[in-house]
Amino acid sequence: MTSIKGILAAVATPFDQDEAIDEAALREHVDGQIEAGVHGIFALGTNGEFFVQSAEERARVARVVVEQVAGRVPVVIGAGAVGTAETVRIARDAAAAGADAVSIISPYFAAASQAELEQHFRTVAGAVDVPVIVYNIPARTGVNVAPATVERLAQVDNIVAVKDSSGNFDTILQYLERTDRDSFSVISGNDSLILWTLLAGGTGGISGIANIYPGTMASIYDLFVAGDVDAARSAQDSIRPIRNCLALGNPNTVVKAAANARGAWLGPCRAPFNLLPAEALETIRATVQADLARGLR
Template sequence: MNIQGIIPAILTPLTEEEHFHPEVTKQLIDHLIDSGVHGIFALGTNGEFHLFSEEEKLQIAETVVKAAGGRVPVYMGAGENSTKATIKLSNMFADLGVDVLSVITPYFVAPSQEELYEHFRHISENVTIPILLYNIPSRTGVSLAPETVARLSVLPNVLGIKDSSGDIANIKAYLDVTKDEEFVVLAGTDSLILETLKLGGTGAVAATANVLPKTVVGIYESFQQGNLDQSEQCQQQLQPLRATFTLGTLPAPLKKAAELSGIPVGPPKSPVKALSGEALEAVMNMMENYRIQAKAAKES
């Protein structure tokens, strides 16, 4: 299958009691697909995957697959700390109709590169649907080396990698070592979407698309049309939203921004707390500025 375009890393909507909210999840997915996204990526970092039980993850996956309804591919975060647990969850997701598994490197533990290779090789040999590797060293404490990615890229169902290192040199290295394979590299850091496309990446898994889906899609589509100025303009429009990510523990700022955009995604899951005080005011001001800009653009 083709892994390309803008794939929102969706927030996981919750009730005020922090229970999964299927109805709002469908609302969010319909809104994103109507905005032109090319896939749906659930149970990622901003989807708070690490805070849900296996039962909750299965409920989320089933809801997302049904809500997408085959309109776009569904990517699901299946990575657990143990290899066996990852294989078990991956196969349950496959049975629910998930199209692609996103498999994060183990976290808290710090495997060697050989251990990482064996982890992913064993998963690859025991699941039937495509795998997208997920590298986010700031959260896991370990990074997939380009040489390891090159070894993994030859496995038949390892189709690509989402890199959230924030290092464009790392993305370039992944592209260089896999250039002879049918293997894709996606930006996982939203500020690097355009730079990744310029280097030969095929798209992005983008959390900002929860709030600004048309803008993020605009980066990709303008680039595909050869309109680099428009693509750069869309890329720059993400910066005010991204700047608020430091105002609270993720995904609290993003959830508040999504709520203010009209999708009632609810609070983050404890121990993360919803924004308040000056942080909340800053996010409200940021969203108001986006509304003013959108209105002005419509009237011009």
């Protein structure tokens, strides 16, 4: 897996009402995503709620996802943690489970310098024999992986991509300007910027909204590749109402509530990130109904 391209579904981890992992629902959800046309599965990222799972649970989810995908599309497993040693352990486990690549979020809670970030990613990349994706999400980690840092990391043999969830399109542009597009992929982690990233020279997106509308998200890339940019823009623009719902609460909770409203049961988020007021739930339900009536899929 030398390049990351297309729409990878950032699959949620389904939990039952007791907050236990719902393996049957996870398998069904993975199948639904692939059948809808997504180009890859990204598990145990932000939407996968890696941050509320134990190392043993993360290992179990990774193995279930790889097994269920069964080689139909590439699988990327989120393997980040606060410390480098723990990140290496999780990344090695994901590689042993059969992941095609691992995504490494920048360390969080304690502020890391750019030199510390670079050393962290280099150490992890040197410890695994699968491709590594740098995951930049400063709103959650408190640190931005600078374009100059990504430029240096792109020279590491098995660091093959960066996923940017900063929401700052200029960051994506700088990543593109500083890396070789033939050997390094720049991917949008923000659903609203996928088409614009493709137009700028990026290779795709890792999509949380795919949990709700996988066919629509996959079509952005498919239409773009087919040369129908107008239709790709219509698909991109069509997710604005559900994206607006993300302001109603924890985005992971909103995504699960919307998927549940559509009939793709993902259960609740784990506490304490699982409460939405009744009016928010009604807004989400009404938005999903209107989206389906408009043809989102």
